């Protein structure tokens with residue numbers, strides 16, 4: 001898979017990132033194993049935690065977002081992907097429904113922060129104000145903030161499902177992931 005920032009002619013450019021998730025959906029992407037070799041003939045990964053590139057290019061064919069929108073930082077990334085990617089995939093249950101990160105929606109944000117940074121801390125309990133993204137009041141699925149083109153549920157979606165979705169898109173068809181996915185593990 002090429003990881004250059006400039007797309008090679010005729011290759012489809014793909015950008016990925018994780019928001020509030022566990023990175024498991026990206027691990028499932030890597031679980032495509034030898035099929036990654038086939039994919040490498042057809043796509044360029046131009047931005048991703050899996051590669052070194054640190055800047056999202058101006059125009060990308062396919063954007064893949066894992067995780068839910070939990071912080072101002074997540075929201076900014078989701079909007080940037082929507083702006084720069086022609087087609088946006090919401091990958092995994094956290095992205096599609098909020099899933100595990102959204103459990104905190106049952107509690108007040110101030111209580112969640114207290115629990116994490118004061119109640120369970122012995123040394124210098126304090127809520128950080130620097131170097132930590134500011135949390136939103138509630139956790140949201142990606143499509144609640146930006147338009148999503150393809151939803152791929154699963155926790156994580158299987159490598160087979162990710163392969164199917166990408167293969168269909170590369171072939172110029174709109175995939176129907178409902179045939180190969182289900183919510184949950």
Ligand code: SF4
Pocket residue numbers: 020021022023024025066067091092093094095099100154155156157
């Ligand atoms: S959907 Fe599951 S595997 Fe993917 S980021 Fe969320 S918790 Fe992790």
